[in-house]
Amino acid sequence: MTQEDLSESKLALIIIDMQYNITAQGHGVLKYAEELGVREGYDYYHDRIQNRIIPNIRKLLKYLRGTDIPIIFTKIRSHPFSSGDTKADLEDLDREGVILEEIMPMNDELVITKDDPDMFEGTELDSLLREDGINTLIMAGVLTNECVEASVLQAVENDYRVILLEDSTAAFSESIHEKALELIRDKKVIITSTENILNLL
Numbered sequence: 001m002t003q004e005d006l007s008e009s010k011l012a013l014i015i016i017d018m019q020y021n022i023t024a025q026g027h028g029v030l031k032y033a034e035e036l037g038v039r040e041g042y043d044y045y046h047d048r049i050q051n052r053i054i055p056n057i058r059k060l061l062k063y064l065r066g067t068d069i070p071i072i073f074t075k076i077r078s079h080p081f082s083s084g085d086t087k088a089d090l091e092d093l094d095r096e097g098v099i100l101e102e103i104m105p106m107n108d109e110l111v112i113t114k115d116d117p118d119m120f121e122g123t124e125l126d127s128l129l130r131e132d133g134i135n136t137l138i139m140a141g142v143l144t145n146e147c148v149e150a151s152v153l154q155a156v157e158n159d160y161r162v163i164l165l166e167d168s169t170a171a172f173s174e175s176i177h178e179k180a181l182e183l184i185r186d187k188k189v190i191i192t193s194t195e196n197i198l199n200l201l
Contacts, residue, residue: 009136016141021096056168056194117150140168145180
């Protein structure tokens with residue numbers, strides 16, 4: 001991949017599911033792990049979110065917000081655990097599904113709410129990208145082996161070129177992350193670093 005390759009592409013940045021209930025200490029997954037007494041098993045994931053993914057995405061946003069490259073966020077909808085959940089319970093779910101404040105979308109940036117790991121399933125994302133002539137997706141977010149993997153593979157099926165930023169993604173363990181990358185790499189996805197893509201843009 002060269003600077004010329006990128007200059008000839010119509011790019012978009014996709015940031016997948018960087019919301020409180022999936023990524024933040026004291027919320028969602030990590031809060032539940034703490035309640036179960038297994039929080040230390042998620043140290044790798046939490047440290048990677050805080051020390052690599054958030055800083056890397058902030059660098060991307062700082063640079064791309066001065067360009068004409070669209071920035072698109074996805075978030076997966078939170079669902080009630082039972083039909084007896086109260087209004088307060090549902091409001092808590094809504095708050096948990098908010099994208100992290102550190103990388104909060106700006107008013108002109110698209111946020112796609114989805115019900116499926118695959119960001120295209122049941123959403124208008126594909127048609128919006130095609131209307132804008134987008135043919136190459138730079139992708140980051142979580143989880144590498146779930147929503148990232150599903151979205152990357154469908155993007156390839158939809159004939160987009162995909163550039164996955166390895167150091168801006170995470171799974172609950174390093175081994176799960178690496179296995180997902182192996183599968184993704186087999187689909188001829190370009191896997192690179194945040195610094196490398198910033199140097200080429």
